[in-house]
Amino acid sequence: MINIKSIWENHKPTGEVIIRTRIDEIPHLNCYAATNHITGQHLYIMSVSKNIAIPELKNYRFKGVEIYTLSIEDKIELYLYLLDNELKDIFSLFIQNILEDIEPTITESEAITTTLNVVSKWKKLFDKINFNGLSLEQQKGLIGELLFLNYLLNDDKTAVNAVSSWTSAERDFEAKDFTLGSIGIEVKFTSSKQPRIKVSNERQLDAESLNELFLVLYSTEAVKDNGISLNSIVEQTRKNISTEEERSFFNAKLQLHGYFEEDSEYYNKMYSLKKSFAFAVTSEFPKIVRNHLPLGIYDTSYSIEISALENFMIDLENIIKNI
Structure with a gap:
């Protein structure tokens, strides 16, 4: 290279x-x-x-x-x-x-x-790229993705390719948050008291062109101290990346998401992680995808109750095992 x-x-x-x-x-x-x-x-x-x-x-x-x-x-x-x-x-x-x-x-x-x-x-x-700073919802989404990126970095099997597998900002509509070979992972982050999965469009849970698709949800609550902020998870991730070249690659992807150091004073809101969920997005998984929509309907956003997903729940470790 x-x-x-x-x-x-x-x-x-x-x-x-x-x-x-x-x-x-x-x-x-x-x-x-x-x-x-x-x-x-x-x-x-x-x-x-x-x-x-x-x-x-x-x-x-x-x-x-x-x-x-x-x-x-x-x-x-x-x-x-x-x-x-x-x-x-x-x-x-x-x-x-x-x-x-x-x-x-x-x-x-x-x-x-x-x-x-x-x-x-x-x-x-x-x-x-949002050059005017990230909204609170954008910050939450980025924290969730970085939590999962650190999970990959901390596993010997996935550490080497972890940063390159973070694909959410790289391609247009087909990209998942993470792509490892033919496996895709979508990551969600919520601080709601009643955890639910918010899906922003019909492409997010579409497994077309993938062998397997998984969904990870981080359920959190807002706290004043001793929590995870966007700034703290960015610094933690940088420390977990072993080479300067990969760190530069990571910094570039942060900027593609709209994270710039000059705005860091606005990114200190903290969250405490309560629970992590992982789901296998099979053909039976409740979702809306492109081939289910009437002609002319697009950019469909919706929410899924966690209680409807018990049959699809898996251990987070199982995602690594499938890679």
């Missing part, structure tokens, strides 16, 4: 404003990790022949990233320029995705098309 972040970190002043390092792992393409020596901002550059058609890039721009081309002699250079250094972890993940996808391409034209497809996907992700 190409570690573009380490290339950026190892850049030393050369006398040039833009310091660039060719990415040798993709020898058939002219790709560069670059740094603006004056501002410290990172770039990704791809240089192609002038006869390669690159579409108008106006619709590819998004918050924190500028995308443009420059004509240099017989070449065109495509620039992806990070404007906001606070987003460097997301940007690393973004460029890593481009490099992985263009590595098997053959021609420059194919590489440009593939690059712009990845850019379009990431624009959708960037557009979903």
Whole structure:
């Protein structure tokens, strides 16, 4: 795997404003990790022949990233320029995705098309990021996902791939909160006195394309002291991650969820964990999925009573055993 972040970190002043390092792992393409020596901002550059058609890039721009081309002699250079250094972890993940996808391409034209497809996907992700702080419900949802992420990190069987399995912010509608091979896990968090499962749309409990789907519910109560806050679970997770590369990956995913350190003073509300539930979402599980809905109905939200799910309850450990 190409570690573009380490290339950026190892850049030393050369006398040039833009310091660039060719990415040798993709020898058939002219790709560069670059740094603006004056501002410290990172770039990704791809240089192609002038006869390669690159579409108008106006619709590819998004918050924190500028995308443009420059004509240099017989070449065109495509620039992806990070404007906001606070987003460097997301940007690393973004460029890593481009490099992985263009590595098997053959021609420059194919590489440009593939690059712009990845850019379009990431624009959708960037557009979903809440840069104005997380609501209380969003905080609760993120705490729940991080509780389960720590559960995976603390098990030898799943620790290595735990961060990469956290997929809730990565794809569009089909992603589950966690995806481990052909197994999906949805995570819910409630502080209600009468625990129930709130499902936000018909896709969440749809097991299509998965061999198995599980649902985890953390039942909690709000407390003033000695509880779990979003800030505390973020720090706990960082400590549980064993490598700096994975920690950077984790930080990028936090930002994709809208968690930024500058807002941390608002994320200290605490909860005490009362009980954890786990359920196997089989075909008999009470749920609403796409193929059950009349034509024209979508984004269906609903709630499920815990008492209706006794026959589907399993031990949390059984999820790990099935992986």
